[in-house]
Amino acid sequence: MLSKGSVSASEVKRLLRRYWWILPITILAAGAIGYAATLVLPKKYTSSTMVLVEPPAVDQGVLPTTTQEDLYRHLASMKEQILSRSRLQTIILKFNVFPKRKEDHMDDLVDDLKKTIEVELIQPMPGSQDRQPPGFHVSVTLADAVVAQQVCTEITSMFMEQNASSQVKKIDETTAFLTQQLAEAKANLDEQDQKLADFKSKHLGILPDQEQANLNMLTGMNSQLEANTQAINRAQQDKTFNESLLSQQQTLWRQAQSGTGNTDNLDQQLATLQDEYSALSAKYTPEHPDVVKTQAAIEEVKKRIAAAAAAGSDSKSNNATATSVHEPPQIQQLRTKIKQDDLNIADLLRQQATIQKDISTLRAHVQASPMVEQQIKELTRNYQTALDHYNDLLKNQQKSAMLKDLQNQQEAETFRVLDAPSMPMTPSFPKKIVFVGGGLGAGFALAVGILYLLAMSDKAMYTEGDVELCLKLPVLTLVPSFDAGDFPSSPPSKRSKEIDVLAAKA
Numbered sequence: 001m002l003s004k005g006s007v008s009a010s011e012v013k014r015l016l017r018r019y020w021w022i023l024p025i026t027i028l029a030a031g032a033i034g035y036a037a038t039l040v041l042p043k044k045y046t047s048s049t050m051v052l053v054e055p056p057a058v059d060q061g062v063l064p065t066t067t068q069e070d071l072y073r074h075l076a077s078m079k080e081q082i083l084s085r086s087r088l089q090t091i092i093l094k095f096n097v098f099p100k101r102k103e104d105h106m107d108d109l110v111d112d113l114k115k116t117i118e119v120e121l122i123q124p125m126p127g128s129q130d131r132q133p134p135g136f137h138v139s140v141t142l143a144d145a146v147v148a149q150q151v152c153t154e155i156t157s158m159f160m161e162q163n164a165s166s167q168v169k170k171i172d173e174t175t176a177f178l179t180q181q182l183a184e185a186k187a188n189l190d191e192q193d194q195k196l197a198d199f200k201s202k203h204l205g206i207l208p209d210q211e212q213a214n215l216n217m218l219t220g221m222n223s224q225l226e227a228n229t230q231a232i233n234r235a236q237q238d239k240t241f242n243e244s245l246l247s248q249q250q251t252l253w254r255q256a257q258s259g260t261g262n263t264d265n266l267d268q269q270l271a272t273l274q275d276e277y278s279a280l281s282a283k284y285t286p287e288h289p290d291v292v293k294t295q296a297a298i299e300e301v302k303k304r305i306a307a308a309a310a311a312g313s314d315s316k317s318n319n320a321t322a323t324s325v326h327e328p329p330q331i332q333q334l335r336t337k338i339k340q341d342d343l344n345i346a347d348l349l350r351q352q353a354t355i356q357k358d359i360s361t362l363r364a365h366v367q368a369s370p371m372v373e374q375q376i377k378e379l380t381r382n383y384q385t386a387l388d389h390y391n392d393l394l395k396n397q398q399k400s401a402m403l404k405d406l407q408n409q410q411e412a413e414t415f416r417v418l419d420a421p422s423m424p425m426t427p428s429f430p431k432k433i434v435f436v437g438g439g440l441g442a443g444f445a446l447a448v449g450i451l452y453l454l455a456m457s458d459k460a461m462y463t464e465g466d467v468e469l470c471l472k473l474p475v476l477t478l479v480p481s482f483d484a485g486d487f488p489s490s491p492p493s494k495r496s497k498e499i500d501v502l503a504a505k506a
Contacts, residue, residue, distance in 0.1 A: 034439025
């Protein structure tokens with residue numbers, strides 16, 4: 001009798017002594033059923049192969065990154081294309097995969113065949129630096145071993161062809177895309193280059209690299225303007241001096257013509273010239289033009305004083321009888337010098353206006369240089385960006401063309417079948433060891449369940465606890481059971497047997 005559904009060790013021993021035959025019979029029967037199932041169930045054969053992914057023959061660093069793809073996504077994409085309805089339908093018709101199901105709908109056959117095809121990636125070794133799987137397994141499970149091998153071979157060939165065609169297509173699409181982008185980048189680069197050239201030609205003279213030259217020219221122009229101003233001042237002084245001499249010469253000449261001239265005026269003029277000469281000598285060197293002219297005028301006055309003293313009274317009679325008198329050469333020379341001074345001053349003034357105009361232009365150029373520098377920096381930055389983009393596209397296009405050549409030479413990444421699809425000799429389902437082992441385990445579990453049910457249904461009392469649990473009364477004494485082995489010399493009495501029967505009934 002079980003106490004609260006629990007089974008003690010003594011009860012287990014009692015059940016095994018009483019019902020030991022249930023355990024082997026149930027286990028053997030279930031194992032036989034499992035073995036019989038392996039003979040009755042339809043057999044399925046699995047043909048498998050392994051495909052390795054061979055890396056490119058050249059360094060992967062020279063291959064364009066746009067063509068490198070994760071093998072997980074690549075294989076998933078190829079699997080969807082290969083296991084499409086059209087391709088699986090072709091395989092079903094080509095190898096007569098389901099000969100006993102000719103009346104079934106093709107979609108059902110395609111779905112059933114897709115379930116029998118398994119593609120599994122090979123995981124990389126632990127600690128490997130390469131995260132990409134080294135290859136993948138392809139397995140096909142069908143009722144016919146030969147058909148399973150043929151379908152596995154066909155699926156593997158499709159993977160090989162699909163990989164090659166997808167790589168070529170991808171390279172062609174990448175090359176076409178890069179070519180289009182390169183043409184657009186070339187047009188943009190030419191446009192930026194033309195803008196930069198037009199800006200430089202329009203702002204010639206005020207470009208940032210010409211700012212220092214403009215400053216140097218401005219400094220030179222200021223020096224020229226200062227020199228020109230000094231030249232104008234000297235020319236005006238010469239003109240003033242020559243006009244003074246001309247006025248004096250004309251006065252002397254008129255006095256000589258009218259007979260009123262005397263040496264006193266010449267002496268006074270000589271004194272004036274000498275004072276002027278002393279003042280000029282203190283300011284300038286002896287080679288200065290004003291000093292030289294003043295000295296020449298002093299010598300001229302001295303000659304006239306001498307000529308006036310020698311002429312005496314003869315000059316009066318000669319001047320009175322002359323009908324027409326021309327100006328002396330000295331006065332004509334002075335008039336010529338004054339005209340030359342006027343021309344020189346006018347030329348210097350024109351030069352001064354030109355220099356001032358150039359200085360204004362250079363100052364405007366220097367002031368406009370910062371703004372022009374900012375604009376040209378923006379144009380240069382846009383041009384450099386367009387140039388870098390063009391160079392990157394050109395490099396990628398060249399790499400894409402190189403990868404296409406490698407693909408044509410079979411030196412790019414390829415799939416290689418390590419072993420041909422196997423011919424299965426033993427069925428992959430059902431497996432005898434699995435079914436028989438499962439039957440034995442199920443038989444053992446069934447036997448344990450039966451024994452437990454027998455223990456639950458047994459209401460007999462075998463221990464003091466069973467009596468207290470059933471009668472809900474305390475046990476005062478126990479009548480032991482005497483076996484024949486305890487008293488070998490005398491058989492058990494009739495009274496002891498009755499006690500055992502009463503104990504069993506209780």
